[in-house]
Amino acid sequence: MSKIKVYELAKELDVPSKDVLEFLGSNNIEVKNHMSTLEEADAKKVRAAMGGASKGDDEKEAKEAPKKKNIVHVFRPQNTQNGNKPGRRTGGNRQSAQQGRPMQVNNGRPSKAAALAKEEKEVVKRPITEKPAEKPVVEKPAEKPVEKPIEKAAAPKRAEAQRPAAEKRPEREDRRPAREDDRRQNRSGERRSERPQENKGDDRRQGRGGDRRSDRPQGARGEGRNEGRRGSDRRDGRDNRDNRRNGDRPDNRRGSDRRDNKIPAPALEGQKPQRSKGKGKDEYKKKDYRREEEEGTMIKGGKKKNDQKPQMQKPQPKEQKQEEEIKSIIVPEVLTIKELADKMKIVPSVIVKKLFMQGKIVTVNQEIDYETAEEIALEFDVLCEKEEVVDVIEELLKEEEEDEKKMKKRPPVVCVMGHVDHGKTSLLDAIRHTNVIVGEAGGITQHIGASVVEANGEKITFLDTPGHEAFTAMRLRGAQSTDIAILVVAADDGVMPQTVEAINHAKAAGVEIIVAVNKIDKPSANVERVKQELTEYELISEDWGGSTIFVPVSAKTGEGIEDLMEMILLTAEVLELKANPNRRARGLVLEAQLDKGRGSVATVLVQKGTLRVGDAIAAGSAHGKVRAMMDDKGRRVKEAGPSMPVEILGLNDVPNAGEVFVGCANDKEARNFAETFISQGKVKLLEETKSKLSLDDLFTQIQEGNLKELGIVVKADVQGSVEAMKQSLLKLSNEEVVVKIIHGGVGAINESDVSLASASNAIIIGFNVRPDATAKETADREGVDIRLYRVIYSAIEDVEAAMKGMLDPVFEEKVLGHAEVRQTFKASGVGTIAGSYVQDGTFERDCSVRITRDGIVIFEGPLASLKRFKDDVKEVRAGYECGFVFANFNDVKEGDLVEAFKMVEIPR
Numbered sequence: 033m034s035k036i037k038v039y040e041l042a043k044e045l046d047v048p049s050k051d052v053l054e055f056l057g058s059n060n061i062e063v064k065n066h067m068s069t070l071e072e073a074d075a076k077k078v079r080a081a082m083g084g085a086s087k088g089d090d091e092k093e094a095k096e097a098p099k100k101k102n103i104v105h106v107f108r109p110q111n112t113q114n115g116n117k118p119g120r121r122t123g124g125n126r127q128s129a130q131q132g133r134p135m136q137v138n139n140g141r142p143s144k145a146a147a148l149a150k151e152e153k154e155v156v157k158r159p160i161t162e163k164p165a166e167k168p169v170v171e172k173p174a175e176k177p178v179e180k181p182i183e184k185a186a187a188p189k190r191a192e193a194q195r196p197a198a199e200k201r202p203e204r205e206d207r208r209p210a211r212e213d214d215r216r217q218n219r220s221g222e223r224r225s226e227r228p229q230e231n232k233g234d235d236r237r238q239g240r241g242g243d244r245r246s247d248r249p250q251g252a253r254g255e256g257r258n259e260g261r262r263g264s265d266r267r268d269g270r271d272n273r274d275n276r277r278n279g280d281r282p283d284n285r286r287g288s289d290r291r292d293n294k295i296p297a298p299a300l301e302g303q304k305p306q307r308s309k310g311k312g313k314d315e316y317k318k319k320d321y322r323r324e325e326e327e328g329t330m331i332k333g334g335k336k337k338n339d340q341k342p343q344m345q346k347p348q349p350k351e352q353k354q355e356e357e358i359k360s361i362i363v364p365e366v367l368t369i370k371e372l373a374d375k376m377k378i379v380p381s382v383i384v385k386k387l388f389m390q391g392k393i394v395t396v397n398q399e400i401d402y403e404t405a406e407e408i409a410l411e412f413d414v415l416c417e418k419e420e421v422v423d424v425i426e427e428l429l430k431e432e433e434e435d436e437k438k439m440k441k442r443p444p445v446v447c448v449m450g451h452v453d454h455g456k457t458s459l460l461d462a463i464r465h466t467n468v469i470v471g472e473a474g475g476i477t478q479h480i481g482a483s484v485v486e487a488n489g490e491k492i493t494f495l496d497t498p499g500h501e502a503f504t505a506m507r508l509r510g511a512q513s514t515d516i517a518i519l520v521v522a523a524d525d526g527v528m529p530q531t532v533e534a535i536n537h538a539k540a541a542g543v544e545i546i547v548a549v550n551k552i553d554k555p556s557a558n559v560e561r562v563k564q565e566l567t568e569y570e571l572i573s574e575d576w577g578g579s580t581i582f583v584p585v586s587a588k589t590g591e592g593i594e595d596l597m598e599m600i601l602l603t604a605e606v607l608e609l610k611a612n613p614n615r616r617a618r619g620l621v622l623e624a625q626l627d628k629g630r631g632s633v634a635t636v637l638v639q640k641g642t643l644r645v646g647d648a649i650a651a652g653s654a655h656g657k658v659r660a661m662m663d664d665k666g667r668r669v670k671e672a673g674p675s676m677p678v679e680i681l682g683l684n685d686v687p688n689a690g691e692v693f694v695g696c697a698n699d700k701e702a703r704n705f706a707e708t709f710i711s712q713g714k715v716k717l718l719e720e721t722k723s724k725l726s727l728d729d730l731f732t733q734i735q736e737g738n739l740k741e742l743g744i745v746v747k748a749d750v751q752g753s754v755e756a757m758k759q760s761l762l763k764l765s766n767e768e769v770v771v772k773i774i775h776g777g778v779g780a781i782n783e784s785d786v787s788l789a790s791a792s793n794a795i796i797i798g799f800n801v802r803p804d805a806t807a808k809e810t811a812d813r814e815g816v817d818i819r820l821y822r823v824i825y826s827a828i829e830d831v832e833a834a835m836k837g838m839l840d841p842v843f844e845e846k847v848l849g850h851a852e853v854r855q856t857f858k859a860s861g862v863g864t865i866a867g868s869y870v871q872d873g874t875f876e877r878d879c880s881v882r883i884t885r886d887g888i889v890i891f892e893g894p895l896a897s898l899k900r901f902k903d904d905v906k907e908v909r910a911g912y913e914c915g916f917v918f919a920n921f922n923d924v925k926e927g928d929l930v931e932a933f934k935m936v937e938i939p940r
């Protein structure tokens with residue numbers, strides 16, 4: 033025993049902690065409170081001084097406590113056996129106090145206590161029929177078993193011997209709850225009856241009463257020791273019982289003073305004032321009263337106990353009221369422990385303690401999800417209800433069903449999707465080209481993100497947006513931009529990973545799919561093979577007995593393009609695409625940018641109604657009046673009806689692609705809309721930031737035991753890929769490792785991605801994107817693992833392997849150098865030559881290159897030729913100019929960055 037706490041010492045010496053504190057104070061031994069720890073030397077001093085006091089020769093003792101000492105010993109059976117002479121008892125007391133707890137469990141007492149506890153249980157059960165959880169709350173009957181054996185015992189000595197088991201329980205417990213009650217009252221006033229408040233006491237007990245509980249006699253432990261609600265309720269019950277006892281005390285004291293008197297009836301009245309002033313000193317007085325009370329009890333035996341009975345029953349209505357008060361709180365999806373505690377009207381530390389007792393270490397500012405909050409609240413007998421989150425923007429954008437009669441036929445909106453190099457761009461170009469020749473005069477297709485072509489006198493709107501994006505970003509607000517998806521599959525290549533991705537996206541969006549089997553002009557083309565491969569994905573061609581339209585085309589020769597157009601129109605007809613043109617316009621922002629001369633320029637697709645020049649519109653955070661409108665041919669138009677893409681000027685800000693635009697009654701309404709959007713955006717951003725911070729919190733990890741988390745930051749060239757990656761990666765979670773996508777976004781991997789990954793101990797997966805220079809540097813410095821892929825499936829395979837601990841990279845990419853394209857030349861038979869300047873490193877003839885434009889990888893493949901002037905060279909060093917020709921890639925432009933790399937084997 034090297035150190036001991038003040039209260040423990042007080043307990044050992046059987047004196048109030050206050051006395052010990054006073055003694056320490058007078059001896060200049062500095063302690064803060066009863067929880068302070070004492071050095072052995074100080075403890076010895078106290079023992080020497082106060083242990084003597086317990087013998088009864090102390091002045092104070094003589095005044096106040098001699099009787100109390102006797103009582104304490106009565107419940108130690110071995111002492112009672114020794115005889116009841118005060119002197120002996122005192123000696124026994126000291127002995128037992130010194131020997132500590134083990135003595136209390138001896139001498140057959142446990143069996144009696146157990147019997148009492150059992151009896152007590154039975155009695156307790158009866159009166160409480162309404163709610164099992166409250167069972168232990170109504171404790172008064174628990175007194176019955178105590179009094180019974182005492183009453184019934186013929187020999188007073190035996191009665192005394194029995195009493196300890198029963199009596200010690202209240203005695204011991206009284207000490208704590210007396211304080212708890214006082215505190216509770218101080219803190220919460222009338223809330224005393226609320227369960228969580230009681231749990232405060234309960235927790236307090238958990239926090240500092242561990243030792244005490246262990247030395248509590250068995251009878252007192254009884255059910256109260258059980259964990260969970262039952263246990264805590266039980267303790268609550270004790271609290272109440274103790275409350276009552278505290279209240280009784282003065283009367284009991286009186287009773288003991290006038291030993292022959294019964295306890296006066298107004299015991300409960302006396303209870304109140306005493307509680308309200310019960311603080312500090314009173315607490316200790318109460319303890320003394322208690323001892324006196326017990327002395328009285330000892331002397332008077334069963335009679336005394338009998339007297340207590342009516343008092344115990346009185347507070348019953350209060351208890352029942354408490355039962356009815358089942359609290360219910362509304363909890364959001366994510367909240368902090370503190371917020372939860374506030375909602376439950378308890379102090380956060382109570383929750384922290386409770387969880388700590390369960391082996392979970394949390395802080396008050398730690399975020400927990402709804403499910404966890406619900407679990408915690410239930411332990412405090414509080415019901416949770418999930419907060420319904422109202423998306424204000426969604427509410428704003430809500431629309432009523434339109435009158436069928438007002439609906440008119442509208443052109444279909446089509447997007448083209450498929451695997452890399454299967455000819456999406458070529459096909460779109462071919463369609464437009466055909467259209468330019470066939471269609472209206474002079475129209476040169478502008479790049480506004482969408483174009484309208486005419487076939488058989490009907491219009492078809494084609495979106496330039498890659499399929500993925502059309503289905504994800506455009507569905508940001510639940511709006512569907514596309515009606516029909518053209519799935520381009522190269523007849524010579526067949527179904528490839530991105531083909532499957534495209535199929536999944538289109539299916540998820542519920543969009544009609546038309547398969548365009550491209551490159552049929554190639555000798556290696558095999559349309560039947562494509563048909564066969566696609567059957568696996570439930571795309572069965574009509575001639576194979578299915579319902580999917582397959583059109584063999586050649587973007588190169590133009591073969592089948594017209595058929596394709598016809599099929600699109602046919603499908604559109606079946607879909608019965610309609611919209612009401614005579615209403616305020618509403619649609620989607622396809623693209624938007626800030627133009628130096630024209631300000632905010634947005635390409636929008638009108639989906640409903642008609643947009644006119646002069647209309648007030650709002651799109652996300654932007655609003656304004658339509659100043660001018662241009663169609664896809666660059667012609668100024670005054671109005672745009674359903675399915676028509678137009679470029680508009682006049683917005684005050686650049687809206688996000690995929691945002692819904694709405695026509696408003698006036699400027700003010702449009703501004704209000706945008707302002708709401710901005711304020712909501714801020715709220716959302718805050719929430720997102722909050723949840724990011726909580727991602728690496730300890731709580732979840734501890735809660736999930738050995739579960740490890742694999743945090744991933746996903747960056748890709750288009751939103752669709754981000755989503756696809758996210759979904760696929762999340763599915764990799766297994767029993768041991770949980771995959772958590774910490775962040776997903778479009779664009780180059782930047783420094784903030786790296787810092788986020790670093791802070792969350794996550795890895796970064798880049799799909800078709802590269803890290804910028806600062807990001808690379810930060811990642812190297814902070815040891816963040818960045819993995820870059822061109823095919824989603826490789827990324828998924830790698831992560832899966834890593835999770836199994838089977839990822840053994842044999843090759844690693846070694847970056848050789850960087851160059852910037854300064855000028856391009858076209859050479860017949862060669863393709864585009866990129867005149868470039870090597871910025872760093874060395875470009876080697878047989879290296880691979882990666883071309884990035886605005887952080888997006890546009891090409892990755894071998895370098896076909898490396899020249900200095902007209903000569904082929906082996907290598908070009910930094911600071912020199914050279915000419916590159918890339919294998920099968922001619923779309924290189926000025927300003928593109930070329931990175932040379934080589935795969936090198938990594939020794940393992």
Ligand SMILES: Nc1nc2c(ncn2[C@@H]2O[C@H](COP(=O)(O)OP(=O)(O)OP(=O)(O)O)[C@@H](O)[C@H]2O)c(=O)[nH]1
Pocket residue numbers: 450451452453454455456457458459550551552553554585586587588589
């Ligand atoms: N022979 C033949 N070649 C074609 C045909 N369509 C496209 N190509 C060629 O295939 C290559 C890729 O075509 P793109 O239109 O760029 O393919 P994409 O699917 O748009 O490619 P990404 O934009 O990289 O996804 C180009 O070299 C085209 O010339 C076709 O019908 N026949």
